[in-house]
Amino acid sequence: xxxxxxxxxxxxxxxxxxxxxxxxxxxxxxxxxxxxxxxxxxxxxxxxxxxxxxxxxxxxxxxxxxxxxxxxxxxxxxxxxxxxxxxxxxxxxxxxxxxxxxxxxxxxxxxxxxxxxxxxxxxxxxxxxxxxxxxxxxxxxxxxxxxxxxxxxxxxxxxxxxxxxxxxxxxxxxxxxxxxxxxxxxxxxxxxxxxxxxxxxxxxxxxxxxxxxxxxxxxxxxxxxxxxxxxxxxxxxxxxxxxxxxxxxxxxxxxxxxxxxxxxxxxxxxxxxxxxxxxxxxxxxxxxxxxxxxxxxxxxxxxxxxxxxxxxxxxxxxxxxxxxxxxxxxxxxxxxxxxxxxxxxxxxxxxxxxxxxxxxxxxxxxxxxxxxxxxxxxxxxxxxxxxxxxxxxxxxxxxxxxxxxxxxxxxxxxxxxxxxxxxxxxxxxxxxxx
Amino acid sequence: xxxxxxxxxxxxxxxxxxxxxxxxxxxxxxxxxxxxxxxxxxxxxxxxxxxxxxxxxxxxxxxxxxxxxxxxxxxxxxxxxxxxxxxxxxxxxxxxxxxxxxxxxxxxxxxxxxxxxxxxxxxxxxxxxxxxxxxxxxxxxxxxxxxxxxxxxxxxxxxxxxxxxxxxxxxxxxxxxxxxxxxxxxxxxxxxxxxxxxxxxxxxxxxxxxxxxxxxxxxxxxxxxxxxxxxxxxxxxxxxxxxxxxxxxxxxxxxxxxxxxxxxxxxxxxxxxxxxxxxxxxxxxxxxxxxxxxxxxxxxxxxxxxxxxxxxxxxxxxxxxxxxxxxxxxxxxxxxxxxxxxxxxxxxxxxxxxxxxxxxxxxxxxxxxxxxxxxxxxxxxxxxxxxxx
Numbered sequence: 108x109x110x111x112x113x114x115x116x117x118x119x120x121x122x123x124x125x126x127x128x129x130x131x132x133x134x135x136x137x138x139x140x141x142x143x144x145x146x147x148x149x150x151x152x153x154x155x156x157x158x159x160x161x162x163x164x165x166x167x168x169x170x171x172x173x174x175x176x177x178x179x180x181x182x183x184x185x186x187x188x189x190x191x192x193x194x195x196x197x198x199x200x201x202x203x204x205x206x207x208x209x210x211x212x213x214x215x216x217x218x219x220x221x222x223x224x225x226x227x228x229x230x231x232x233x234x235x236x237x238x239x240x241x242x243x244x245x246x247x248x249x250x251x252x253x254x255x256x257x258x259x260x261x262x263x264x265x266x267x268x269x270x271x272x273x274x275x276x277x278x279x280x281x282x283x284x285x286x287x288x289x290x291x292x293x294x295x296x297x298x299x300x301x302x303x304x305x306x307x308x309x310x311x312x313x314x315x316x317x318x319x320x321x322x323x324x325x326x327x328x329x330x331x332x333x334x335x336x337x338x339x340x341x342x343x344x345x346x347x348x349x350x351x352x353x354x355x356x357x358x359x360x361x362x363x364x365x366x367x368x369x370x371x372x373x374x375x376x377x378x379x380x381x382x383x384x385x386x387x388x389x390x391x392x393x394x395x396x397x398x399x400x401x402x403x404x405x406x407x408x409x410x411x412x413x414x415x416x417x418x419x420x421x422x423x424x425x426x427x428x429x430x431x432x433x434x435x436x437x438x439x440x441x442x443x444x445x446x447x448x449x450x451x452x453x454x455x456x457x458x459x460x461x462x463x464x465x466x467x468x469x470x471x472x473x474x475x476x477x478x479x480x481x482x483x484x485x486x487x488x489x490x491x492x493x494x495x496x497x498x499x500x501x502x503x504x505x506x507x508x509x510x511x512x513x514x515x516x517x518x519x520x521x522x523x524x525x526x527x528x529x530x531x532x533x534x535x536x537x538x539x540x541x
Numbered sequence: 542x543x544x545x546x547x548x549x550x551x552x553x554x555x556x557x558x559x560x561x562x563x564x565x566x567x568x569x570x571x572x573x574x575x576x577x578x579x580x581x582x583x584x585x586x587x588x589x590x591x592x593x594x595x596x597x598x599x600x601x602x603x604x605x606x607x608x609x610x611x612x613x614x615x616x617x618x619x620x621x622x623x624x625x626x627x628x629x630x631x632x633x634x635x636x637x638x639x640x641x642x643x644x645x646x647x648x649x650x651x652x653x654x655x656x657x658x659x660x661x662x663x664x665x666x667x668x669x670x671x672x673x674x675x676x677x678x679x680x681x682x683x684x685x686x687x688x689x690x691x692x693x694x695x696x697x698x699x700x701x702x703x704x705x706x707x708x709x710x711x712x713x714x715x716x717x718x719x720x721x722x723x724x725x726x727x728x729x730x731x732x733x734x735x736x737x738x739x740x741x742x743x744x745x746x747x748x749x750x751x752x753x754x755x756x757x758x759x760x761x762x763x764x765x766x767x768x769x770x771x772x773x774x775x776x777x778x779x780x781x782x783x784x785x786x787x788x789x790x791x792x793x794x795x796x797x798x799x800x801x802x803x804x805x806x807x808x809x810x811x812x813x814x815x816x817x818x819x820x821x822x823x824x825x826x827x828x829x830x831x832x833x834x835x836x837x838x839x840x841x842x843x844x845x846x847x848x849x850x851x852x853x854x855x856x857x858x859x860x861x862x863x864x865x866x867x868x869x870x871x872x873x874x875x876x877x878x879x880x881x882x883x884x885x886x887x888x889x890x891x892x893x894x895x896x897x898x899x900x901x902x903x904x905x906x907x908x909x910x911x912x913x914x915x916x917x918x919x920x921x922x923x924x925x926x927x928x929x930x
Contacts, residue, residue, distance in 0.1 A: 144838035156850070163853050250726065253718065288656070292657070420838055424838075431849060445592070446587075
């Protein structure tokens with residue numbers, strides 16, 4: 108009988124918990140969709156930002172960077188060198204200068220991004236069997252200029268060198284096959300397995316993941332600041348009978364944001380890459396979504412933990428916005444993890460975007476399946492558990508301090524009321540005395 | 542005029558700044574964190590010891606020499622010796638290696654029988670920087686080994702060393718990288734990203750400082766303190782932030798020059814002037830944004846959005862030359878683009894003021910933007926009739 112009663116009570120409590128959670132879920136969804144600031148962050152930013160990035164990072168690789176050539180030699184060979192240089196996809200000979208001063212002036216004013224100087228003795232060196240030198244001056248204002256010029260010149264020098272060597276060998280009486288094998292005893296052959304698209308296809312998936320995490324942190328911070336501003340006691344929950352259990356609040360809020368983010372995630376991670384013809388080598392989009400679920404949960408919980416520090420709705424924006432670029436660098440994709448200082452490497456393990464970006468890039472660009480990103484997947488689930496614990500304590504702290512403040516207010520009002528009563532009594536007494 | 546208008550507002554603003562911790566965070570703590578981050582994060586300059594794998598089907602002395610030489614370079618390190626193409630591909634997909642080299646069966650035999658065997662090396666550009674570096678390194682290593690084999694044969698035939706060398710490699714490239722001799726990659730990233738984030742904070746802080754007056758309804762007192770003149774009130778409000786943020790940007794430039802050892806060819810005063818003007822230009826854009834959107838939170842969201850896109854459009858991560866023609870005009874909406882021009886003109890190319898005067902004039906142009914909205918700011922400050930949510 109007693110046990111039966113207890114079971115019935117537990118069941119009743121259980122039912123109430125679910126009712127409360129779904130009430131909170133509904134309420135939070137309403138909050139998200141009626142708040143202008145959150146709508147801008149959650150929907151407009153995620154809608155527009157990937158498109159802007161996609162259009163800015165043109166689909167083409169950076170080719171034909173303009174360079175200047177100073178030809179001091181004026182021979183058949185030097186002209187052949189310049190022609191071959193111009194024929195490479197990387198550079199384009201925009202100016203042929205008379206001397207280095209002119210070329211340097213062009214480089215300084217940004218008309219060209221690199222100078223090739225062919226010395227006077229270029230053809231005589233080659234013809235007499237000495238080693239000829241070509242001077243290459245790189246522009247360091249951007250990594251791309253250096254890369255293009257270095258690739259093009261080393262390719263042209265090598266190719267032309269092979270030709271010269273072959274001619275010399277054959278002139279000395281070697282057969283064609285002998286000459287060929289002597290020039291290149293073996294052939295190094297580069298094969299680019301993944302991402303032949305270059306920089307844009309490399310950066311866009313990472314930006315998309317970071318965008319998701321940052322908008323989540325910002326939006327949740329704004330929502331928490333708003334409820335804290337609304338509440339008389341600066342509490343993060345409204346004064347409502349349904350908001351009474353810690354886990355009901357945490358799960359209700361988490362699910363509300365999660366549900367909002369399902370369509371956004373599909374748009375940012377599936378539709379946008381498809382629209383810009385990015386490589387999507389995974390077998391099905393469902394696999395990516397399955398991988399991204401713990402990332403969303405971990406980001407939401409991280410946002411909820413951080414949001415307990417915001418008492419005003421706008422405070423979240425300056426706090427999170429500056430982190431975007433450092434987080435981008437810390438993912439280990441633009442800058443290899445092996446070269447990171449240990450402190451920042453360990454710090455990056457706290458960021459959900461770090462694991463998600465690595466996993467997502469490897470799935471999309473490199474065709475990894477779920478088993479091959481299991482390390483990242485597991486790390487994300489560990490982060491979910493970790494941030495659930497931190498959220499629990501952070502919310503507990505805020506709720507308790509809010510309730511304490513409420514109690515103080517209540518006590519004060521009770522005291523005020525009693526003092527008023529006393530004054531009234533005194534007055535009545537005085538009146539009656541009079 | 543200045544004593545009645547600007548000074549009292551300035552005093553009031555300094556008092557407000559000490560009262561709210563968020564001002565301290567925006568003006569000092571976040572810029573300091575950014576400077577420390579960039580100064581420590583990229584301190585290695587160039588990555589080294591990147592893991593690669595090798596499949597050696599030949600297992601001869603020459604193939605082992607190749608494996609040793611690959612590890613001997615600075616950039617990569619042979620971490621795995623695997624036995625099949627498939628296992629290498631899986632290792633790459635799980636993110637353990639950046640590249641792998643496959644040495645074919647009978648490599649040495651083919652080499653000595655003049656059959657030109659092929660050594661395939663597989664890289665990926667999903668990790669852009671490691672991919673490019675490894676590609677370059679492996680290519681150089683393999684070409685050097687090939688040239689070495691060629692050289693050995695020639696020396697064995699009795700050729701003179703110098704003559705043989707000139708025959709093997711008839712054209713040599715002498716590459717000069719002026720100002721960045723070790724090809725420090727950190728330079729490409731930090732030189733504009735670090736000041737860029739501080740500029741972004743200047744923008745956000747401006748929007749916040751004006752918007753909070755509207756939000757808490759103290760804007761009438763602000764106007765009265767400024768002698769009811771919106772220009773004086775605004776100037777008094779902005780001066781502390783201009784000074785603080787310019788100081789932080791200049792500090793970041795000094796850190797780059799002194800501690801990180803970046804090139805500095807030109808006059809540093811010119812660069813500091815550029816930093817000051819860029820901060821002012823970003824503040825002008827901030828005033829413009831809060832002027833058209835008086836609701837603090839909406840203005841902050843839009844400002845954050847505007848500011849972050851600037852990093853993409855400024856042209857230091859991705860050159861303007863490669864952008865779509867339709868996008869290029871929008872890059873002029875960002876003061877940071879001009880700052881990047883000034884930085885590369887002054888610090889790298891060492892131009893004088895008159896040779897690089899255009900970016901400075903462009904930066905001054907931004908200061909016209911607030912004058913279109915000042916009347917609206919004054920109206921809102923008095924009536925406080927914007928839409929609250």
